[in-house]
Amino acid sequence: MNKDDTAQPPIPIRDDGLQLEEHRDFQERFWTFERWAWVGFGLILLAALAGLGGGGGVLAHTTITSEAGKVDYPRVARWESADEVTVTFGSPREEHRLTLSPQFSQYFQIEDIQPLPERSLTSPAGEAMVFRSENGPPSKVVLHLRPQRPGLASYEVSLDGGDPVGVTTVVLP
Amino acid sequence: MESVLRGVAVYVILLVIVRLSGRRTLAQMTAFDFVLLLIIAETTQQALLGDDFSIANAVLLIVTLFLTDIMLSYVKEWMPSASRWIDGTPTVLISLGKLDQRAMQRARVALEDILDAAREQHGLERLDQIKFAVLEVGGHLSIIPIEK
Numbered sequence: 001m002n003k004d005d006t007a008q009p010p011i012p013i014r015d016d017g018l019q020l021e022e023h024r025d026f027q028e029r030f031w032t033f034e035r036w037a038w039v040g041f042g043l044i045l046l047a048a049l050a051g052l053g054g055g056g057g058v059l060a061h062t063t064i065t066s067e068a069g070k071v072d073y074p075r076v077a078r079w080e081s082a083d084e085v086t087v088t089f090g091s092p093r094e095e096h097r098l099t100l101s102p103q104f105s106q107y108f109q110i111e112d113i114q115p116l117p118e119r120s121l122t123s124p125a126g127e128a129m130v131f132r133s134e135n136g137p138p139s140k141v142v143l144h145l146r147p148q149r150p151g152l153a154s155y156e157v158s159l160d161g162g163d164p165v166g167v168t169t170v171v172l173p
Numbered sequence: 174m175e176s177v178l179r180g181v182a183v184y185v186i187l188l189v190i191v192r193l194s195g196r197r198t199l200a201q202m203t204a205f206d207f208v209l210l211l212i213i214a215e216t217t218q219q220a221l222l223g224d225d226f227s228i229a230n231a232v233l234l235i236v237t238l239f240l241t242d243i244m245l246s247y248v249k250e251w252m253p254s255a256s257r258w259i260d261g262t263p264t265v266l267i268s269l270g271k272l273d274q275r276a277m278q279r280a281r282v283a284l285e286d287i288l289d290a291a292r293e294q295h296g297l298e299r300l301d302q303i304k305f306a307v308l309e310v311g312g313h314l315s316i317i318p319i320e321k
Contacts, residue, residue: 014265016265018265020263022264026262028279080224
């Protein structure tokens with residue numbers, strides 16, 4: 001036995017002759033903690049099934065409604081995972097306008113828009129997309145998105161030049 | 174920056190989940206556990222890499238994972254209480270031939286597992302030939318037979 005070995009604190013010998021440190025009190029506490037953690041795992045799964053983990057589920061999306069129409073947007077999205085915002089315009093018009101505040105583009109990359117806007121305008125209020133078609137304007141527009149960074153994405157949406165409505169999406173890492 | 178944060182986050186999350194799922198879960202390698210391990214590895218790999226398949230990212234991740242592991246070993250050395258939380262401590266399941274039913278139930282070790290280990294390690298035939306059975310930190314069972 002060299003000098004280093006003797007410097008280590010000795011491991012006690014138990015009454016039954018086994019040289020082992022069991023820390024039974026700690027283990028009892030840890031086992032209880034472990035069981036509570038399993039309950040926590042179960043709750044995480046239930047929350048995920050409900051949609052709070054993003055990627056579909058009843059609570060993953062929510063809708064705001066105004067006179068100009070309604071916007072279905074993700075309440076919870078995932079970083080670098082595809083998601084979508086669906087805009088349904090209310091009143092029939094020759095052309096419809098969807099305006100997204102500049103904060104939107106800080107968090108989301110728009111991968112596709114169905115149908116494509118006729119033109120797109122930028123202003124300090126954000127990006128406005130104008131939709132028009134020969135047989136009347138589309139009543140529904142779908143934006144396919146991909147969140148670019150995790151965090152709390154707060155942005156404003158305005159339909160047909162109406163008052164902007166603030167919405168928030170939690171982007172999970 | 175993102176690679177380092179991803180690496181540390183995945184390391185810590187895996188450590189917590191594996192530790193909290195109980196020692197027996199990953200050490201008891203049945204055929205299905207092996208498949209489970211492969212699936213976990215595949216899932217983790219995607220969270221680690223994201224959509225960046227560059228060598229720079231891979232190198233950064235490898236260095237991050239190794240350094241986190243080295244740092245954790247120092248933390249365990251400096252703080253024995255942290256070591257207990259991270260690695261756990263051995264559990265005596267049979268002492269002088271007497272079964273500790275509560276420890277077996279809490280650690281999720283069945284009598285069959287102990288007899289299995291006894292047969293494998295020492296060729297023991299019966300429970301009364303076992304003096305000590307210890308569930309080690311690594312998740313495997315150590316059997317000490319009664320001296321003849």
